[in-house]
Amino acid sequence: MTVLARLKNLAARSPWLYRINAGSCNGCDVELATTALIPRYDVERLGIQYCGSPRHADIVLITGPLTKHVLEAATRIYAEIPDPKVTVAVGVCPISGGIYRESYAVCAPIDQYFPVDVNIPGCPPRPPAIIEGVAKALEIWRQRL
Numbered sequence: 001m002t003v004l005a006r007l008k009n010l011a012a013r014s015p016w017l018y019r020i021n022a023g024s025c026n027g028c029d030v031e032l033a034t035t036a037l038i039p040r041y042d043v044e045r046l047g048i049q050y051c052g053s054p055r056h057a058d059i060v061l062i063t064g065p066l067t068k069h070v071l072e073a074a075t076r077i078y079a080e081i082p083d084p085k086v087t088v089a090v091g092v093c094p095i096s097g098g099i100y101r102e103s104y105a106v107c108a109p110i111d112q113y114f115p116v117d118v119n120i121p122g123c124p125p126r127p128p129a130i131i132e133g134v135a136k137a138l139e140i141w142r143q144r145l
């Protein structure tokens with residue numbers, strides 16, 4: 001089954017995505033915006049949409065290496081997302097710190113702070129890889145309902 005067919009099946013309950021920028025250079029965030037806005041990838045046609053409040057979210061996408069500057073705010077926002085939530089690390093920065101991993105200002109990898117369910121490697125990952133990662137997150141989310 002193709003990724004799109006899987007997403008159509010999985011999105012029957014219209015999960016909402018929320019994004020936390022944990023110190024990203026914005027490269028990954030631009031790719032996430034592409035999955036929301038560009039007709040070629042638009043995830044809303046699959047019944048999935050980005051939301052503006054962590055309290056409404058089902059799946060959280062975290063970009064960036066988790067800098068010390070945003071750690072407290074990111075932790076507070078993460079706690080506001082209701083369970084069952086699924087956590088996705090987008091890009092190599094949250095997975096390993098990426099090019100920032102030896103910086104004094106970086107806390108990565110984020111799985112030391114948040115329980116990560118899906119990793120999407122890349123710097124930045126391309127939209128098809130992000131959609132594939134969201135499909136995996138949806139499978140996990142449905143198992144937790």
Ligand code: SF4
Pocket residue numbers: 023024025026027028029063064065090091092093094098099122123124125
């Ligand atoms: S993974 Fe690459 S594109 Fe994404 S935030 Fe890190 S440096 Fe930027």
